[in-house]
Amino acid sequence: MPVGFANQLTLARIVLAPLIMFLIVWGKGDVAWYWLAAGLLLAAGATDWLDGYVARRSDTVSALGASLDLVADKVLVAVVLIALVQVGLLPGWWAAVVVSREMAVTGLRVQAAEKGVSIPAGRAGKLKTAVTFLALVVLILWQSIVSEILLWLALVLTVYSGVEYVYTGIRKVREVNNPQTRKPQSRTAQEEVHAK
Helix, strand or coil: CCCCHHHHHHHHHHHHHHHHHHHHHHCCCCHHHHHHHHHHHHHHHHHHHHHHHHHHHCCCCCHHHHHHHHHHHHHHHHHHHHHHHHCCCCCHHHHHHHHHHHHHHHHHHHHHHHCCCCCCCCHHHHHHHHHHHHHHHHHHHCCCHHHHHHHHHHHHHHHHHHHHHHHHHHHHHHHHHCHHHCCCCCCCHHHHHHCC
16 A cells, blocks of 8 residues: 555654664764754654645545654654753653653543544644754754753643643543533544644
8 A cells, every 4th residue: 555645754754763863862062963963853843744734635634644643753752852861961851751741642542542532632732842843953953041941841831731631631531421411523533633
């Protein structure tokens, strides 16, 4: 089965993750390597939005694309965080909070999907993604008060959006379990994943 362009963009994030890690870890102290790593991270972040846009415009939203999108996001963020912790640019506890949030949200999303429940990403979650990518790029290029502020903002949004997502997810699952409060789903789970 051929892989559509939208899914190719998603797979590109997975392919870029180890390359970015290599540039950060083995290029420690080399400005050129860090600039290249930051550029690739920006490109990978762009595919996070572009794959969903392409899928919707070409009407190729699929379960495979939705699953790949989730995996690609988690792999990219986790790998980059590990690299930054390894070279001492990021504290381990910061990475632990972000990865724990992603695991909790993914687990809830899987449980909800089993019940046919779609949990759309809220504004805080979308803002969290954008700020996190920006914070990591700035951290790679310029360790300063600016990167510190962006990292703290990303962390706050990570925790807040995670709590918001869990609250929304539990409420939606309860609505499904209680037919009297059930509301019709306006979008499928796959469409929500790609609606970025």
